[in-house]
Amino acid sequence: MAIAPIVDGPSIIQSSERRVVIPTNILTGIVLAVFGYWVGEQLGNSFLLNDAQNTGVLLGYSFASIMFLVGVGFANYPLARLFGWRVTPQPAGDDHTGAWRYFNLSLDHKVIGVQYLVAMLLAMLFGGIGAMLIRTSLLVPDPPIVAPDKYLTLVSMHSVMMIFVASAAIVGPFGNFFVPYMIGTNRMAFPRLEALSFWLVPPAIVILLAAPIFGGFQTGWTGYTPLSEQADQGFDSYIVGFTLIGLALVVSGVNMLTTIIRLRAPGMTWTRLPIFVWGVFSASILGTFAAPILAAALVMQAFDRTMNTTFFISSAGGSPYLWENLFWFFGHPEVYIFILPAFGIVLELLPHFARKPLWGYKTAVVGLLGVTLLSWFVWQHHLFMSGVAPAIRPFFMFSTEMISIPTGIVFLVAFGTLWRARISMSVPMLFCLGFLFNFLIGGLSGVFLSDVPSDVTLHGSYFSMAHFHFTIVGGEIFAIIAAIYYWFPKMTGRMLNQTLGKIHFWWMMIAFNLAFMPLFAAGLLDMPRRVSTYAVDLQTLNDWVSVWAYILFASMLFFAFNVIWSWFFTFKVAPANPWQVRSIEWMLPTPLGRRNFETIPVFTGPPYDYGNPNAKPVADLGGPSDSGRRGLGAEPVPS
Amino acid sequence: MVVDRTPRVGGRLAIVVLGLAALLALLTGFLVTFVFHFPPTLTAQPTTVGNGVAIHLETVAAVQDAIAFPRPTDPHPDWVSYLPTTIFKVPANSVVTISIDQEDGASGLRNPYWSKAQGIIGGSFHMSYFDNTGAPQAGDFSVIDPTTLAHSFGIPDLGVFVPLQGIADAAPAGSHNEITFSFKTGKAGVFRWQCFVPCGAGSIYGNGNAMSTFGYMSGLLVVQ
Amino acid sequence: MNRTDRTHALRLLVAWAVLSVIGVFIAMQVHLPPGDQSTQSVDETSLLDLMLVISTPVFIGVVLFILYSVFAFRQTGAVLEDGPPNHGNLRLQVAWVAITAVIVLFLAVIGINGLSNSAAATTFASSQSTLGTVGSAGTASGHRLQVQVIGQQWWFTYRYPDFGGVESAHLMLPVDTNIEFHVTSTDVLHSFWAYQLGVKADANPGVDNITYVSTVQTGSFEVRCAELCGIWHGHMADPNGQVVSQADFATWIAQVQKDDAGISLPPYSPIYFPHPPVKGS
Secondary structure: OOOOOOOOOOOOOOHHHOOOOOOOOHHHHHHHHHHHHHHHHHHHHHOOOOOOOHHHHHHHHHHHHHHHHHHHOOOHHHHHHHHOOOOOOOOHHHHOOHHHHHHOOOOOHHHHHHHHHHHHHHHHHHHHHHHHHHHHHOOOOOOOOOOHHHHHHHHHHHHHHHHHHHHHOOHHHHHHHHHHHHHOOOOOOOHHHHHHHHHOHHHHHHHHHOHHHHOOOOOOOOOOOOOHHHOOOHHHHHHHHHHHHHHHHHHHHHHHHHHHHHOOOOOOOHHHOOHHHHHHHHHHHHHHHHHHHHHHHHHHHHHHHHOOOOOOOHHHOOOHHHHHHHHHHHHHHHHHHHHHHHHHHHHHHHHHHHOOOOOOHHHHHHHHHHHHHHHHHOHHHHOOOOOOOHHHHHHHHHHHHHHHHHHHHHHHHHHHHHOOOOEOOOHHHHHHHHHHHHHHHHHHHHHHHHOHHHHHHHOOEHHHHHHHHHHHHHHHHHHHHHHHHHHHHHHHOOOOOHHHHHHHHHHHHHHHHHHHHHHHHHHHOOOEOOOOOOOHHHHHHHHHHHHHHHHHHHHHHHHHHHHHHHHHOOOOOOOOOOOOOOOHHHHOOOOOOOOOOOOOOEEOOOOOOOOOOOOOOOEEOOOOOOOOOOOOOOOOOOO | OOOOOHHHHHHHHHHHHHHHHHHHHHHHHHHHHHHOOOOOEEEOEEOOOOOOEEEEEEEEOOHHHOOOOOOOOOOOOOOOEEEOOOEEEEOOOOEEEEEEEEOOOOOOOOOHHHHEOEOOHHHOEEEEEEOOOOOEEEEEEOEOOHHHEEEEEEEHHHOEEEEEEOOOOOOOOOOOEEEEEEEEOOOOEEEEEEOOOOOEOOOHHHEOHHHHOOOOOEEEEEEO | OOHHHHHHHHHHHHHHHHHHHHHHHHHHHOOOOOOOOEHHHHHHHHHHHHHHHHHHHHHHHHHHHHHHHHHHOEOOOOOOOOOOOOOOOHHHHHHHHHHHHHHHHHHHHHHHHHHHHHHHOOOOOOOOOOOOOOOOOOOOOOOOEEEEEEEEOOEEEEEEHHHOOEEEOOOEEEOOOEEEEEEEEOOOOEEEEEOOOOEEEEEOEOOOEEEEEEEOOOEEEEEEEOOOOOOOHHHOEEEEEEEEOHHHHHHHHHHHHHHHHHOOOOOOOOOOOOOOOOOOO
16 A cells, blocks of 8 residues: 655655555555456355346456555545554555556546546446447347347446436536535545546446446346346446446435535635535435435345345235335436536526526525425335326326426526526537526426326337436536536646537537437337337438437537547647636636635625626635634645 | 637547447447347247147246256256247247147136137147156046146137146156147238246246236237 | 616517417427327327427427527627626516416326326216126126236237136227226336327336226227336337227137147236246246
């Protein structure tokens, strides 16, 4: 393990302090992970269970993930404390400079934010490739272009990878990077948990990508039993990968909630919190309390696959209903984990680009919290047709209809902000407006699905698919892209090319709508989900969708080109406040310093104080270092 | 201060290009070995007896035990399978005769409805088999005891269902039951066929493994 | 609200009203599924029609507002200007929330009402249906023809307990009859979706999932599996479900009874458990 050098004054390693140093970084992590996989697999297979070698694969993946984290450096600090070696709170990873810093364990939330951004974009690329293969397969109903079992693996991998992305793509990069700035603190409450929440993601992605090696899995992202219990070792990727992401959600949520509750700077009252932080806050509540249910259910499935328990096998006393309910009790809050930070982004960006206060700020907060609360009470709407007791369906119809009220509040607040505004049609603003249009369609289609009699035709069909693609892709992904264009200058020090951005927006908006709108019709025309073939008279429709899907993917490659080009091949530093907006992160210089604030700021006004001639800056950055409030966050972090 | 930027760009460009190359290589490997991988197509040959075309198949308890159509490069030598392949090409509007060397032992049907032959010419199939004393028998059957099935051959879209009797324990080693049946094809199209016996041993309810993988216990009938 | 506010609002309102009328007219021409082959499908179609009609002005309103804002409320000069410091208007917010609440609750009530109607499935209280028990003529009010739908990997089969539990690989139903489906599975989850009949019920192993339909028109309907069940899920589709006259149905079921005579089918049961679920059967 690496030991940080003593840091009073210039770094001098005394000869008596020298130890054997194995640098811990991503490469060590990979090497140890491979070793860990081998150990786990040998151990699992040695139990000689009647388990079709699932124990070997499950233990292999688990050991690999743990050894990866050890290799990255998570064991250094605990082991050093255990053995009484001299430690500093900061791991050696943060001593590096330059790009190599990003491949190490860093407790700097800015580094973690950038690491998350890259990981999420890569995962989106993999998921997108899966989507292109799916649409290629659906060009012709029969003879199949892709064999039906391989097709289902493509569907499963695309969907699970995109679920990984959607769970963390806003809170991960932007929550971690900007929430400390927005609340005026130099660090997060639990930097090590924050780093853990990131470093759990690469193993999850790799484990998922390894599924085809074991034959893939055919269950889609919902992993319904008993179909999943019939699956080969490919399904173990789903179990371990999804558990890792669930853990990441819990860990990130605990960290984020504690940070927002406890580390706000003076003057940052709950009613002055930027709405983006409220979005992250409400999603973190859901993540912290819903993800453990998923993890428990996945462990139960793992037991069924290895130790011959029968939690989900009805002929031996279990029930597939148990899985369905456990999964959707997590699964419904999960989709609000996707969209609440997206609401946070859009409602954050609208005031800045409309140069008007957020209209109905308190109502917006009530809306976000209302969605958070109601999302626990609607999960049965995924199970309307499943044969659950008919008497409970009216309650869930009612609660599902009700949840569209706080969701509608988001539009109310957005409209109020746009009314009589001075809108700058910048690229982030374009994507926010695109969000509003797409989410409108997604949300309205949800209403169609929420009543049981209409759901009879629509459940399990392409209508349902179109609904969630409009809300997740048209909603959350558009919000993520808006956030990338908006915050890229501050995170990376470079501006994304705005002309290419405008082309990207129109290209993506048109292709997305033309690709996904016909899917509502496909569902109404009797095409179920997750099928590798369809009625011959739907071929023209499917071909149209596939072609526009290719065009949509091309628009994302175009965006990737803009990102890579602007980030690594342009050298002009972005201005400190290119959008000329009022928010604390834009008051700081670009590039940002290692330490967020030399002195903890004092917030002096509401967050969106546009149009007020007497408005003060958002915060007083040169405030007294001792504002009378001691505790975490008031202390500078040792560097 | 003048900074010489060229090496940085060169290095970065190399990283980007290498990364893209690696990604493309992985993707190509994935596409070739997994996504677009299909078993070969067997084109039915004209019969020597009667009219129409004929296909000869073998069903085995494990691919490694194949007699008529060995497949040594199979990635799952211990899986049940139809051999030599499961994609058949037959002409439209003709009579297709299929004869199957059935070498697997009985595993029993989940739904005894599939023990009756349907959709085949004459309503019955010809079967030469071994009874439970090991003596060879032969005859025409339209339904068999549901507990004695090893596999079945069903084309649900065409209404064809044929049970395949399992080889008796007392039969001599290396022998097989031979089941022969015919059905008519109509217009062109692609129809999937499958075995309806849960014979995917090692998976819960028996429909995993070979039953859930294209090319073993299910396939396509391409009518052209 | 000052004069400029009122101008903008009036323009928007008029445009919205005009476009909504046109939009609703177009929406009412759309022919939505499932159709009118059963009383349930008629109910479901009218609910879908209602939702489309309500969604249309909502959609038009939101899109109109966005487009109008983008053109009417732009930055004008080269210098960035702020908009007016409006923080909210409590009356407007309450009005919006109240109106959206009324709309969605109205839809919930209609949905609940539709549910209770289909559950009763007593459309044919009179003796229009002569089918029900084996060999009986005339029925008591509300008697339903029992049809069991068995989902298995990868085809549905159907059993008729009223006729000796005979089994068929195709679904035929008599017209003008109340039918009670018992949907179950023998392996994994499937979902019995009879598209034109407006029936969807999951086939869950070990569960007897009951749903109802009252057929009112003859014709064919498509049966598809609507829950991912493995490799041939998409191919688990039968376009030849039929609703036929009661006489034709009687002929057909007699033929099925003859065809099934040689098969030793297990006794009819609401659920069927496979052999012990060991991993080697």
